[in-house]
Amino acid sequence: MNDLIHATGSDVRAACRAGRHTGPTPGLALGYVHANLVILPRDWAFDFLLFCQRNPKPCPLLDVTEAGDSEAKLTAPGSDLRTDLPAYRVWEHGELVAEPTDITRYWRDDLVSFVIGCSFTFETALMAAGVPVRHIEQNVNVPMYRTNVPCKPAGRFSGPMVVSMRPLTPAQEVKATQICSRFPRAHGAPVHFGDPTAIGIRDITKPDFGDGVEIRNNEVPVFWACGVTPQAALMQAKPPFAITHKPGHMFLTDLKDTDLEGE
Numbered sequence: 503m504n505d506l507i508h509a510t511g512s513d514v515r516a517a518c519r520a521g522r523h524t525g526p527t528p529g530l531a532l533g534y535v536h537a538n539l540v541i542l543p544r545d546w547a548f549d550f551l552l553f554c555q556r557n558p559k560p561c562p563l564l565d566v567t568e569a570g571d572s573e574a575k576l577t578a579p580g581s582d583l584r585t586d587l588p589a590y591r592v593w594e595h596g597e598l599v600a601e602p603t604d605i606t607r608y609w610r611d612d613l614v615s616f617v618i619g620c621s622f623t624f625e626t627a628l629m630a631a632g633v634p635v636r637h638i639e640q641n642v643n644v645p646m647y648r649t650n651v652p653c654k655p656a657g658r659f660s661g662p663m664v665v666s667m668r669p670l671t672p673a674q675e676v677k678a679t680q681i682c683s684r685f686p687r688a689h690g691a692p693v694h695f696g697d698p699t700a701i702g703i704r705d706i707t708k709p710d711f712g713d714g715v716e717i718r719n720n721e722v723p724v725f726w727a728c729g730v731t732p733q734a735a736l737m738q739a740k741p742p743f744a745i746t747h748k749p750g751h752m753f754l755t756d757l758k759d760t761d762l763e764g765e
Contacts (some may be wrong), residue, residue, distance in 0.1 A: 512580075513531065541583070541613050551616070559689060560727035578753070579756065590602055620688060647706075
């Protein structure tokens, strides 16, 4: 939606709440922090909090709600996590059972919400420095892949790191590393570049989540830790109930990208 490119985070949330925007969010609300979402019953919340604490690269926490509270008070006062994302995923025992655009009917008083940093946050800084972001150029969702890189287990949670990919020339990769290092709460610097098979990705043209993008002759794939990692952990831990964002369909906060620099 072109009218949301230069919108605020609040504008995007309102569009989602009204059902006017149900697609991916790359390139929307330029300058505002995008975030991943994980919602779990209270009796699973501590294990997941510990998982995030032990794996800050893929799971940088921005906000955690009180049980039963659907407002992300620290990152988006006045928001409603039940309605303010474009699309969600509902999980039962590790199986995906629904992808609604509103989770009000699934809401329970024991649910704790985790708002987690997202690499879409640093894309404005990349583009401002002349570093291309291919999925925005091609107007598709970012490609994301499961890897063979294990996360540190915590309680009932374990699993592989998921990564997002942006193709860059070697010179652009150096510049991107310098820029993204300023944003540790948005996954920070890349975790790998070059040969995808070295981290267990067999076919770069077939992402596990999102869409494939063009990789040109002078480019290499560059990989960042990704906030879809918790969804891989959910599939292994199999909690009886959980809700997440649909990959690429993020929660827009009121934080500005610059608020996360250097944290």
